[in-house]
Amino acid sequence: MNVLYLVSMIGYIVLAPIFGLVLAGLDRKVSARMQRRVGPPVVQPYYDVRKLMEKDQVTVNKVQDFYVFCFLLFIVITGCIFFAGGDLLLVVFTLTLANVFLVLAAYSSNSPYSQVGAERELYQMMAYEPMVLLTMIGFYLAVGSFNVSDILNGDKMPIVTMVGIFVGFLFILTIKFRKSPFDLSMSHHAHQDIVKGVTTEFSGRTLAYVEIAHWYENIMLLGIVFLFFCNGTWWGYVIGVVVAAVSFFLETFIDNSFARMKWQVALKSSWVVSILFGLINVALLIWVF
Amino acid sequence: MYSVFFLLLFPALMAVLLLLVKNDKLRGVIVISGAIVIMAASVYVALEFLKDGTTYFNFESEMLDWFMLAVELILCAAVIYLGMKYKKYLASILSLVQAVFLVWFEITYAHEINVLNNLYIDQFSIIMILIIGVIGSLICIYSLGYMRDFQEHHVSEKDRRPWFFFLMFIFLSAMFGIVTSNNLMWFFFFWEVTTLCSFALIGFTKTEEAVKNSFKQIILNLVGGIALILAIIVLGTQYDVMEFDVLLRMDSNAMYVMLAVGLFSIAGITKAALMPFHSWLLGAMVAPTPTSALLHSSTMVKAGVFLILKLSPMYGNNVVGYMVMCIGGLTFLLASMAAISQSNAKRVLAYSTIANLGLIAACGAVGTYEALWAGMMILIFHAVTKSMLFLCVGTAEHHIGSRDIEDMDGLFSRMPKLSALMIIGISGMFLAPFGMLISKWAAMISFVNSENLVLITCICFGSAVTIFYWGKWLGKMVAVVANSKDVEESVHKEEWVVLGLLATLVIAICFSFPFISSEILSPYLLSVFGQPVNPIFATFGIAYVCVLLGMLALLVVVPIPFFNKTKKKVRNNYMCGVNNGDNQSYSGSMGMSVNVSMRNWYMEDWFGEDRINKIGLVLTTAIIIVAFVLILGGVTS
Numbered sequence: 001m002n003v004l005y006l007v008s009m010i011g012y013i014v015l016a017p018i019f020g021l022v023l024a025g026l027d028r029k030v031s032a033r034m035q036r037r038v039g040p041p042v043v044q045p046y047y048d049v050r051k052l053m054e055k056d057q058v059t060v061n062k063v064q065d066f067y068v069f070c071f072l073l074f075i076v077i078t079g080c081i082f083f084a085g086g087d088l089l090l091v092v093f094t095l096t097l098a099n100v101f102l103v104l105a106a107y108s109s110n111s112p113y114s115q116v117g118a119e120r121e122l123y124q125m126m127a128y129e130p131m132v133l134l135t136m137i138g139f140y141l142a143v144g145s146f147n148v149s150d151i152l153n154g155d156k157m158p159i160v161t162m163v164g165i166f167v168g169f170l171f172i173l174t175i176k177f178r179k180s181p182f183d184l185s186m187s188h189h190a191h192q193d194i195v196k197g198v199t200t201e202f203s204g205r206t207l208a209y210v211e212i213a214h215w216y217e218n219i220m221l222l223g224i225v226f227l228f229f230c231n232g233t234w235w236g237y238v239i240g241v242v243v244a245a246v247s248f249f250l251e252t253f254i255d256n257s258f259a260r261m262k263w264q265v266a267l268k269s270s271w272v273v274s275i276l277f278g279l280i281n282v283a284l285l286i287w288v289f
Numbered sequence: 290m291y292s293v294f295f296l297l298l299f300p301a302l303m304a305v306l307l308l309l310v311k312n313d314k315l316r317g318v319i320v321i322s323g324a325i326v327i328m329a330a331s332v333y334v335a336l337e338f339l340k341d342g343t344t345y346f347n348f349e350s351e352m353l354d355w356f357m358l359a360v361e362l363i364l365c366a367a368v369i370y371l372g373m374k375y376k377k378y379l380a381s382i383l384s385l386v387q388a389v390f391l392v393w394f395e396i397t398y399a400h401e402i403n404v405l406n407n408l409y410i411d412q413f414s415i416i417m418i419l420i421i422g423v424i425g426s427l428i429c430i431y432s433l434g435y436m437r438d439f440q441e442h443h444v445s446e447k448d449r450r451p452w453f454f455f456l457m458f459i460f461l462s463a464m465f466g467i468v469t470s471n472n473l474m475w476f477f478f479f480w481e482v483t484t485l486c487s488f489a490l491i492g493f494t495k496t497e498e499a500v501k502n503s504f505k506q507i508i509l510n511l512v513g514g515i516a517l518i519l520a521i522i523v524l525g526t527q528y529d530v531m532e533f534d535v536l537l538r539m540d541s542n543a544m545y546v547m548l549a550v551g552l553f554s555i556a557g558i559t560k561a562a563l564m565p566f567h568s569w570l571l572g573a574m575v576a577p578t579p580t581s582a583l584l585h586s587s588t589m590v591k592a593g594v595f596l597i598l599k600l601s602p603m604y605g606n607n608v609v610g611y612m613v614m615c616i617g618g619l620t621f622l623l624a625s626m627a628a629i630s631q632s633n634a635k636r637v638l639a640y641s642t643i644a645n646l647g648l649i650a651a652c653g654a655v656g657t658y659e660a661l662w663a664g665m666m667i668l669i670f671h672a673v674t675k676s677m678l679f680l681c682v683g684t685a686e687h688h689i690g691s692r693d694i695e696d697m698d699g700l701f702s703r704m705p706k707l708s709a710l711m712i713i714g715i716s717g718m719f720l721a722p723f724g725m726l727i728s729k730w731a732a733m734i735s736f737v738n739s740e741n742l743v744l745i746t747c748i749c750f751g752s753a754v755t756i757f758y759w760g761k762w763l764g765k766m767v768a769v770v771a772n773s774k775d776v777e778e779s780v781h782k783e784e785w786v787v788l789g790l791l792a793t794l795v796i797a798i799c800f801s802f803p804f805i806s807s808e809i810l811s812p813y814l815l816s817v818f819g820q821p822v823n824p825i826f827a828t829f830g831i832a833y834v835c836v837l838l839g840m841l842a843l844l845v846v847v848p849i850p851f852f853n854k855t856k857k858k859v860r861n862n863y864m865c866g867v868n869n870g871d872n873q874s875y876s877g878s879m880g881m882s883v884n885v886s887m888r889n890w891y892m893e894d895w896f897g898e899d900r901i902n903k904i905g906l907v908l909t910t911a912i913i914i915v916a917f918v919l920i921l922g923g924v925t926s
Contacts, residue, residue: 056858057856057857057858058857058860059857059859059860060872061769062769062855063767066848067767069847073847081836086833086836089734090730094721094840096721097721100720104764106764107763107764107765107767108767108769109769110698110768110887111862111864112865112885112887115764119764119890122760122761123757123890125753125756125757126754127753129749130749130750130752130753133733133748133749134745134749140737141737200863201862201863271750274749274750275746279745279746282742282745283742286740
């Protein structure tokens with residue numbers, strides 16, 4: 001059993017960036033088709049990152065690289081804990097630590113645009129964190145354990161009693177995937193960002209690390225979506241993978257259907273969703289199911 | 290037994306000595322040697338009694354009881370006099386009411402009640418003794434340098450340092466008394482002494498604001514003091530009980546026991562500055578910073594939650610349990626929100642202290658062993674981390690001339706060592722591998738297990754808000770600003786030693802928390818709840834402890850290869866205009882040089898202090914009123 005989790009952890013470290021970059025490529029391809037363009041090849045994100053790696057090594061200060069490296073490192077650790085069947089709350093807390101490192105990297109440059117990005121990133125964390133925590137609490141109440149391994153082998157599908165939480169989680173996934181309308185701190189759409197948000201002052205290899213970290217992070221987040229459908233059988237896993245893929249493309253669709261909204265909307269709407277879907281679902285889990 | 294007496298008496302003796310010494314050098318010697326003795330004595334007491342578990346001391350003296358009553362009456366008289374002098378009549382009236390209750394009870398009932406054990410010591414008292422002894426003494430040493438600067442900043446005023454150090458050391462004695470008194474009248478005596486110390490220290494500068502805030506403190510805490518004496522009167526008149534251990538064995542569903550527990554909770558809530566009584570702690574920030582570190586974050590306010598955690602077995606799913614849970618949870622959520630809107634570093638720290646005290650109180654009120662474990666852990670980590678942060682802010686204030694976070698722009702370049710310490714402190718308050726987060730994690734699990742929706746809501750939203758206000762402060766600190774001057778050289782040596790030791794302590798207790806849990810907390814929880822489970826291993830599993838410790842080790846090791854080494858070319862920032870080369874200004878349109886300034890985000894519209902405080906005041910007052918109506922109406926569960 002333990003060996004299995006070790007294998008899945010190593011598998012995550014090796015395969016997650018590959019899947020992540022393919023997903024990012026597909027995202028761009030699908031977006032392009034939605035806009036009636038041909039779009040770049042699917043492996044374009046890989047070319048981008050390789051080019052960034054070869055760029056001149058330039059920085060705005062001497063400490064930024066440290067923070068960005070820690071960001072990448074702790075994102076990978078977060079994923080490792082998740083794929084090693086670890087504790088969901090530990091996953092959330094490590095993810096928070098990683099994100100704080102990204103914020104610090106942006107702050108450290110003391111540049112106006114990256115500071116706007118950094119503060120917005122913190123603001124987004126404040127917006128999605130309650131729902132993320134409620135999701136994990138929901139898993140615990142539904143399955144009786146915070147451990148990914150127990151949920152994976154549980155005998156009932158968590159989604160059955162967690163529909164509300166699932167909807168809420170999909171909602172904040174838009175923020176986590178940095179998709180419009182909530183791509184406040186950093187956007188892939190050049191036309192609606194304040195310069196380049198948190199990443200304004202990153203360049204070359206440092207920027208490449210941020211990209212790679214996002215690949216890792218996205219796979220881990222889709223892993224959580226997958227978890228909603230696990231019931232210890234093969235068809236549960238298949239449904240999980242399919243729904244994870246569908247929800248990723250749902251986010252792409254949302255991304256292309258909305259322009260960025262005012263920043264106020266992000267916090268208000270995600271807290272309302274957290275209460276309406278997350279909290280009420282948790283209450284039902286406590287009192288009804 | 291004599292070692293405990295030593296702890297109670299020695300600081301008081303030092304205090305009297307310091308009141309008489311006017312020479313600064315001599316004072317330094319006395320404070321440092323006294324602090325070292327207190328530290329050593331508290332560690333000695335901890336080691337002596339750790340193995341024995343709960344120990345009672347049946348020491349008795351009629352003389353001492355009369356002496357305490359006399360001191361209490363003198364203190365009451367002093368408050369009445371000061372209230373008249375500064376036209377704060379409410380303080381005088383409350384103090385008079387308290388004195389009347391006290392004397393009446395002392396004369397009619399107290400002497401009839403036979404008290405078996407006046408003092409006790411158990412694992413929880415040991416934790417508190419270590420916090421008071423170690424952190425308290427360190428803060429006293431730190432105060433030496435701080436007060437020297439303070440005096441230089443206030444040259445025109447009379448040197449009142451003897452009075453300052455007198456209060457600090459008397460306070461230590463009283464705190465030791467609070468955590469070792471089994472006799473409730475003794476407990477009350479020490480409790481009032483700490484209130485008065487805090488009152489005098491807040492009003493230390495005698496400015497108009499200081500006087501106003503000190504009276505706010507005394508008025509609110511007198512309400513708590515009256516609740517405390519009423520609780521003792523209820524127990525004494527109804528059950529002839531005046532001992533803590535007997536109280537803890539009583540059935541909390543009986544109406545008068547519940548009434549007493551409710552009144553004790555009110556006392557704890559005022560002392561711990563939970564809503565609706567929290568405004569005094571914010572006002573208390575006018576006091577010299579070591580005072581804020583010692584009284585208003587690491588020890589005195591902890592006496593409030595100490596009382597609540599102590600009563601933990603009496604709470605649970607009953608009216609008082611719900612009352613304290615709701616107040617604690619709401620305080621955690623709302624105080625964290627209010628912290629967002631603050632730019633004054635000490636006020637941010639104050640709100641964060643209030644929030645954490647709320648969380649500890651909520652943990653105590655859940656009344657399960659897991660929750661109590663979490664509450665005690667938060668108490669320990671918070672005491673160490675927050676006192677260090679306060680001292681860092683105090684030092685920064687004396688060297689950059691401001692305690693505003695906006696002025697800490699690029700502190701990393703101006704005071705590198707101090708900023709490093711502050712970064713450790715701030716990260717320690719909310720980030721993953723550090724202790725506060727581990728205990729918040731445990732708190733969250735215990736809230737979910739107790740199926741309390743209010744607390745689940747408060748902790749989920751409260752944690753999210755916490756990330757925001759610490760994150761933006763941390764961001765200000767780490768910003769690298771070019772051409773800034775290093776202003777660190779003039780920091781006093783005592784301050785460095787103390788700050789360094791506290792930072793070491795912050796990291797050390799993170800590494801040793803499995804040990805603290807298994808050696809000190811578990812035996813205590815076993816004696817309170819009778820369940821032989823070590824929750825840290827039951828809820829997290831040993832593997833996670835390893836993961837966390839591994840992450841912590843990583844955070845210590847990873848910075849090393851990066852430290853100030855990079856082969857990359859350093860370039861200027863992007864300014865959306867031509868950067869003038871200093872990252873501080875750019876050439877705008879028409880060739881004008883435009884200066885760049887950056888401000889933090891306070892969201893005044895949403896999280897403005899007035900708005901949040903109003904909501905908190907209404908909600909928590911309503912909760913208290915409803916709870917007492919229910920208790921007096923005979924509803925208990």
